Amino acid sequence: MKIAVSGKGGAGKTTLAGVMARVLANRGKKIIAIDADPDSNLASAIGIDEGSLAGVRPLASMEEFIAERPGAKKGEYGSFFKLNPRVDDIPERFSLTKEGVRLIILGNIPQGGGGCFCAENALLRGLLSHVMIERDEYVIVDLEAGLEYLGRGTTEYIDALIVIVEPGRRSFQTARQVKKLADDIGIKKVCIVGNKINGREDKDFIRENLQGFPVLGYISQNAKIAEADRRGISPYDIDETVRAEIAEIIEALEGPGR
Numbered sequence: 119m120k121i122a123v124s125g126k127g128g129a130g131k132t133t134l135a136g137v138m139a140r141v142l143a144n145r146g147k148k149i150i151a152i153d154a155d156p157d158s159n160l161a162s163a164i165g166i167d168e169g170s171l172a173g174v175r176p177l178a179s180m181e182e183f184i185a186e187r188p189g190a191k192k193g194e195y196g197s198f199f200k201l202n203p204r205v206d207d208i209p210e211r212f213s214l215t216k217e218g219v220r221l222i223i224l225g226n227i228p229q230g231g232g233g234c235f236c237a238e239n240a241l242l243r244g245l246l247s248h249v250m251i252e253r254d255e256y257v258i259v260d261l262e263a264g265l266e267y268l269g270r271g272t273t274e275y276i277d278a279l280i281v282i283v284e285p286g287r288r289s290f291q292t293a294r295q296v297k298k299l300a301d302d303i304g305i306k307k308v309c310i311v312g313n314k315i316n317g318r319e320d321k322d323f324i325r326e327n328l329q330g331f332p333v334l335g336y337i338s339q340n341a342k343i344a345e346a347d348r349r350g351i352s353p354y355d356i357d358e359t360v361r362a363e364i365a366e367i368i369e370a371l372e373g374p375g376r
């Protein structure tokens with residue numbers, strides 16, 4: 119299954135993606151987790167410590183490597199690029215693994231300034247297409263609210279785009295915007311996970327405001343999740359409740375009627 123997670127800043131994308139990856143890996147599934155947020159922090163939500171991360175550079179910043187790829191030569195601005203660099207060796211060569219979760223960090227593609235970042239773009243988009251289309255692992259992508267990385271050709275392979283929302287109107291607004299973008303690029307299934315839930319009222323508030331969106335489940339407001347973030351560890355490793363809630367979300371995703 120191929121899953122992308124989006125939502126408003128701070129809504130809980132990384133927490134959901136990281137714990138989901140660990141729950142699935144614990145069930146013996148092979149997982150590729152992709153950190154597509156320029157401000158990368160999926161590693162700690164998976165439980166990869168800072169020591170193991172030291173020296174790991176996001177793919178987007180590896181200019182020498184990108185320039186060497188057949189088909190992705192750097193050139194003068196305006197020059198012609200062949201846009202299908204080789205990517206099939208990247209998941210094995212440039213990833214970290216923890217408890218059965220393989221993490222790939224994409225990083226930030228520089229924007230604007232009149233320069234052409236075609237090679238970087240082609241590589242990262244090519245990599246995403248590759249893992250979505252040709253790999254049989256479970257893939258979970260931690261995205262920002264924009265869906266820039268998801269190009270045409272990839273979207274039809276996404277089984278679900280999960281938009282994580284907090285019980286608040288700004289979060290709902292982002293969910294509607296993401297849904298619109300997703301419709302535009304042809305993602306078939308967009309569903310909601312409610313996070314930072316303090317009780318029945320919060321769940322009702324989400325359902326009332328996001329009618330028409332299937333709701334996969336909820337994650338409670340949970341001091342252990344915040345504690346895990348402070349300590350730079352995965353909530354998966356210290357809290358049974360979040361494990362159980364996210365397991366239920368996975369059930370809803372995989373279950374009948376999906």
Ligand SMILES: Nc1ncnc2c1ncn2[C@@H]1O[C@H](COP(=O)(O)OP(=O)(O)OP(=O)(O)O)[C@@H](O)[C@H]1O
Nearest residue numbers: 127128129130131132133314338339340343344347
């Ligand atoms: N259910 C929860 N209970 C308490 N704290 C939470 C919960 N979910 C997330 N948090 C905290 O909220 C903050 C944001 O969570 P997270 O990093 O997962 O969100 P994000 O959507 O990935 O954010 P960003 O947009 O910055 O990437 C973190 O400090 C996290 O520990």
Ligand SMILES: [Mg+2]
Nearest residue numbers: 131132155159
């Ligand atoms: Mg995040």
